[in-house]
Amino acid sequence: MKTARQQRPGYARTTADLAEQVVAVSAALLTAGAPTAPHVVAKLLRRLDGDHESVRETATALSASQRSGLRMLPRSLPLVPSVAAVFEGSDLEPAHRHTLLIVALSTRGDLDLLTRATGLTAHELTTGPVGAHLRIGRGRCELADRRMRVWLEHAASTDDLGQAHERLRTAHEERREHEPMLWHRARGAVHRCPDAGASLASAARELAERGDSERAFEVAVEAADHADGAARDEAKLIAGAAAVGAGCFEDATEWLGDVYPHGDGSLRRRALASLLIAETCAQGTVPVVDPAEHRPRDADVSGWREWARTTALTAVMSAERGRTSEMRTWLAELRDADARAGAGGEISRPAVDLCWTLSGDDCDGSTDSTGPFSGGLVPALRAAVDGDIDLGLQLLARARSTRVQEIDPLVSGFECSPLVDAYLAVAETLMHFWSGDIRTARDRLAVAAVDLPVAVPFAGLGAALAARLDISAIGAPGPLTHALSATLPSGIRIDGLVDRGLAAYLTGQQEEADTEITLWHELGAPESALRLPGLDEVGPIDERKRTEPPELTETRQLLTRIRRMPAQTWRRERDEIAATCRDLRSVFCRGRVEAMLGTTCVVRGDAVAGRRHLRAARSLFEEAGAAAWRDAAELRLGLISERLHAMSREPTAPIAVIHDPLPVESSRVAWSAVLSAREVDVAMRVVEGATNSEIAADLEISVRTVEVHVGRILATLGVRNRVQLTALAHRTGRHG
Structure with a gap:
């Protein structure tokens, strides 16, 4: 029976190792027809100690919603054949198995706690029969093979589980640790414990505020199982909000949907914003809601403050999805609610600024709010769109470092949640892409995808961003990108025409690229609110205003100018464009202009200048980490050189007609x-x-x-x- 991690070479010891494992397992699950979100794969790898076969079997046994991350993983994972095979035939005595079960069920892993709960000394735990299955050091004690927990829980009877939880409850009570004591009391109880419900709900709220959304959900669900009346509704509200924070929107809709129509007025107001977020992200579209039906009927300030948050977030979600008319309606409601709540604009200002940024309109950028979203993400995006990407990245870095200390008026309670972290990560990735650093952008997104629901922010921008970066770097979407796209909520649709056109263009398939981009334009050129650098080299010329930094706009204008340039002014304008191009800070943007100058020079009969520009483009793309663009420039250089070299060696036979x-x-x-x-x-x-x-x-x-x-x-x-x-x-x- 395997017990030590070193016997499993697939175990990830670092974040980079884990990211590599996630890619490998994601690819295998796609092949098996069980696409799984990367952050869910990472959770399974951690819980199953990096064993790829166990993760594949477990993921296949889960529901599609669980694989996509729209629902939480089950508290006890299914016992799959590969896990059962490791521990079948175990000669552990019942007492030893019970000791290991106590270790498996402990939420703390504290050695002193476990010696109290098991009645064994640290020396006995280390050297006794169970020692081969434990990992002890630095005051910690845990199972050496995390897969063993799955086997232990499935092998244990109800009485076994109850006794183990009771031993842990007693140990926590001796140490005067109230929250974990209540948890094990509730988990081990044969009957409901109503008096524990309110305390567990309070503990769940604290866990959510600290960013541990999954544990908060688990504790809140337990609280709801034991509480009565208002305490039960409060626990459901916390469970639903924690599920939103974790990106598990189907769970959130289920729990909050029960609170909203049936809870008291205060609970309904507090639940509405989270419920609208959950339904929007699960279904892909903002629900049709009549503000008049939900607006507070009295002058209660707290009620108006909750309504202000609800209207602000609904306006932002409308803006993310390009629903400008609905956005304006909700912004009008927001301004009134903010004033009635006496919020002084701390809720309305960041929401208004973000909405106008997403819709491509100018705003004053005057937000001085705090928190990772209002005081970090919003001004960071504004700075980047205004042209200062470095400042935007600095503001995001500050938001991550101060998120624990600052309360965010717009996303209060979610400051440390995985969902807000995902927004920050996608925004950072986008800014690196905008700056032309393809390599860093791709690396940042891959690392973030291991822990966060990065496909969700900005109506699926993370998934679209992953595809565009992969195509720029390797010429086609990779396993991580396919997994993100395949597990998006059904209502979010990522348009693939530009991606297919770009991939075709980079491999020299001009006609196919032109066809894809033309179709995209004929369908209305759908794209995310925050524009991704795409393909302006072929297809119809699009001069619409976009939400992007000025340098990207200037790059598109230069590419358009090259395409429209008449032959009689070519040489003069080419030199002007080349001079302007040298002032671009983004090596990727400059590379695209150099590449198009090169191909156009060759077409216009100046092969010497064309080769010079194409060689410059090749070097710039290499610097940016855009290997597929580099290879495209190399391909064009190679075709020209090889063909001209071959022609110089072709024998020419005399012919009767004068012809060159x-x-x-x-x-x-x-x-x-x-x-x-x-x-x-x-x-x-x-x-x-x-x-x-x-x-x-x-x-x-x-x-x-x-x-x-x-x-x-x-x-x-x-x-x-x-x-x-x-x-x-x-x-x-x-x-x-």
Whole structure:
């Protein structure tokens, strides 16, 4: 029987190790048809001591909601075959097994506590028959193999469990530790203990405020099982709020949905904001709510303060999802509620600023609120969108370091929750992406995904961000990204057209890239409120105002200018764009402009300048960690060099008609960087003087298709007609 961790090489000893294990297991679960959110995989790896097979079997046995993180993992994990196989045939005596059960059920792992509960000395625990199954050191005692807890709990009878909890209750009582004493008393009781309900609910609230949302939920659920009346409703409210904080929105909807219609007025007001968050995140859309039905009927300040928080958060969720009209309605309610609550704008200001930031409109950015969300995330995003990304990152770092000390008026009680931490992590990742540091952004998101529900913030931005970063770095979404996308709440839809277009573009599939981006525009160009750098090199030119830093806007404008530049002003404007490009701080943004300058130079017949720009782009992409973009630049350089080298070695036989094949062949090489293979074939036949009908017959396509191709060719290469296209081909040949 395996008992020591070192016998399992898959055990993660560091966060980096755990992140690698999460990726590996996530990929296996995707293949098995049981997609599991990365942070849920990480929890299972911790609880099952890093054993991949046990995690895979356990995840498969869970519900889809549990795998996605929309529901909490069960208190006792299912006993799967791989875990049972480790401990079957154990020769442990009942007394020894009972000792190990006490260790497994302890919430503290304190050695002194466990010697009291088991009646054994530390020496007896270490050297006795149970010692081989324990890990003791630095005043701590725990199971050497965490999988053993699953086996022990399933093997134990109700009486065994009750006796173990009673021993732990007594030990905590001797040490005057009230909360854990009540916990074990309630867990071991045969009958309900109403007097313990209120105290457990209070303990659960403290746990939630400290950020331990999962433990808070567990304690609150236990409190609800034992309490009566108002105390029971209070416990349900705490359980639901803790579930929101953990990102378990289906659990939250269940617990809060019971409180809202049936609890007293105060409980209903306190539950409404959390319930709307839970329903929005679980379903993907903000519920239709009539403010008039929920607005307080009296002058009670506390009631208006709760209503102000509810309206503020609902306005923010509407803004995240692009529902500007609903956002404005809720902001109007918020201003009135904030005034009636006497909040002095501490609730309304950060919500208003965040809403206008998300909707792409200007705001005064005057928020001086405290807390990780109101005083950290909101001004950080504002600073980044205004162009100071470094300041934004500094504000986020401060928010994380002071979140325990500061009360946040907008998300009071959730300051330390995994959900707020996920918002901070996604915002930090986005800012690194905006700054052009693909490598750091990708690393930050991967680490955050191990512990936090990063797919949830900003209506699924974390999942979209993961995909865009993966494509930029490795050319395609990785297992972590697929797991995030596959476990999103059903109402959140991540548009994949831009991602597919970008992946095609980076591998030289111009026609496919253009098709995907064109379709995206025809469908209304749906995207997240906070814009991700996408693909402006192909497809229709989009000049809408976006929520992004000024440098990203300037980059898009430069790319558009290159695409629209007429041939007669090309050389002058190219030099101007190159000079402007050198002032961009983002190496990724500059790389994109350099790459497009390079391909356009080659198309316009200046291969020397084109190679120079493409080589600069290759180096800049390498610096940014955008390996797929680097490889795309390398591919274009390679195609040009290889083809021209091959042509220089091709023997030429005398022919009767005077004809110089070099311009045509040089154009084929140069234009392949920006045209699809079929478009290049059509362009070559146009240069040779073929009519549309002749081209259609030769390529076995319709005349209409040829016309479409010719239109795209002329637009892409910046020429007006077939004569100019032929002239361009000859210029390309001379400079190639």
